[in-house]
Amino acid sequence: MPATRRSLLAGLSGLAAMPRFLFGAAHAQDHLLDAEWLATAGVEGGFAPVVLSAGFDATAVGKGAQRLHWVEPSPDGRTAVAVARRPGTTAVLFDRRAGTVLASFEPGEGRVFSGHGRFVEAGRRFYAVEIERASGQGVVSLREVADGFSVVAEWASAGIGPHDMLPGLGGLVIANGGIEPHTPEAFGAEVAHAGVAILDPSSGQTRAVGTLDGDLVSLSLRHLARAEDGLVVVAAQDLLNDSIARPLVYAVEPDGRLRAFDAPDEEWRGFRTYVGSIAVDRSGRYVAAASPRGNRVAIWTREGRFLGGVPLVDGCGLAATHEGGRFLATSGLGEVILIAADEEGVGVVARRSGGPRYDNHAVLVGA
Structure with a gap:
């Protein structure tokens, strides 16, 4: 039976009664928040989802002890889920307009969340990426939102150390990062064992796996973004x-093959081995990548032509x-900046300081 608004609200009210592991609810705001973007951040000794207005005003929602990573807005226009990253074991459901925490849910036994998840089927279901603590093997769990995010199916991610995932290329695209850089497991390692898998969204069967070879096997493939017309990077x-x-x-091709974007060698070196986030603009013409280690954001055309970058x-x-x-x-x-890009180059057109300590990701709502 398809979920109705009444059944969804009933399910969410049941979820709200669940324990809020390591996370406190926020007091309701005295007015609805102007949510233009969502993010996560470190706030007052903890971590919280953050609502950003069109004017870059930041409002934290609740506070917890686990580091929250990605925020996924629901198509319902009201709620969102913030997911903790490894070694985190909580995902937080919150009302992005009222600024209140509704509930939290956990990964399967013996697993941790990887920091990412996605709503599908008009918000009726939610995919979460989980990692087996002991083996590093990846699991994709499909959850029923109206039934308290209960698990209705689980599939292997077709790799180890999965980090990000999204619906795309006619299936479900998983970035299996393999060995995560800058961890104890990475000490002395030279091969990441990473790959991008495309799964059948109804059965979980693996359709394709794209990997890198030669001098590129040390790369851990971690974050994904998608344009409305199907481009996946x-x-x-x-x-x-x-x-x-x-x-x-x-770029990830429909058969899983990976096509490298171009940039001068000094630009790649300037990233200091690390891209922490990637995004595609509203038009689908431009791709941005950010490096907190390189203190830089760079922009390409969708074809992979390098346009330039700005410091941050x-x-x-x-x-x-x-x-x-x-x-x-x-x-x-x-700090928050607004970057403008065209075929001639890249520049900063607005800037604001004094916000919270933002984590790796932000997302536009109401797109």
Whole structure:
């Protein structure tokens, strides 16, 4: 039976009674929040989802002990889910307009969340990416929103260390990062064992897996973005810090093959082995990648032609705006900038400081 508004509200009220592990509810706002973008941030010794207005005003929603990573807005126009990243074990449902925490839910036993999840089927269901603690193997769980985010199906992610996922290319695209750079497991490792898998969204069967070879096997494929017309891009982080200029942004073809974007060697080196976020603009013409280690945001055309970049210290969060050729970018130092791009180049057109310590991601709502 399809979920109705009444059944959805009943399910959410049941979920609200669940324990809020390591997370406190926020007091209701005295007015509805103007939610243009959503993000996560470090606030007052904890972590919280953050609502950003069109004027870059930031309002934190609740506060918890686990680091929240990606925020996924629901198509219902009201709620969103913020997901903790490994070693996190909580996902937080909140009302992005009222500024209140509704509930939280957890991964399967013996697993952690990877920091990412996506609503599908007009918000009736939610995919979460989970990692087995012991083996590092990836699991994609499909959850029924109206039934308290209960698990209705689970599939192997076709790789180890999955990080991001999204519906695309006629299936479900998973970035299996393999060995995560800058972790104890990465010490001395030279092969990441990463890949991008495309799964059948109804059965979970693996349709294709794209991997890198040769001098690129040290790359961990981690973050994904998609244009409305079907373009899917993936960003990488390098296990090695050997000064070799490896491409860190790729287009994912329908058969899983990975096509490298172009940039001068000095630009790739300037990323200091690390892309922490990737986004496609509203028009689908431009792709942005941010490096908090390289203190830089760079822009390409969708074909992979490098256009230029702008500095942003500890900048990582990236999101489209409602206007083509523009991106919002956030930093761990509380700065927000608006970037404009066209075929001739890239520049900063607005800036605001004094916000919270933004985490890796931001997302446009109401797109």
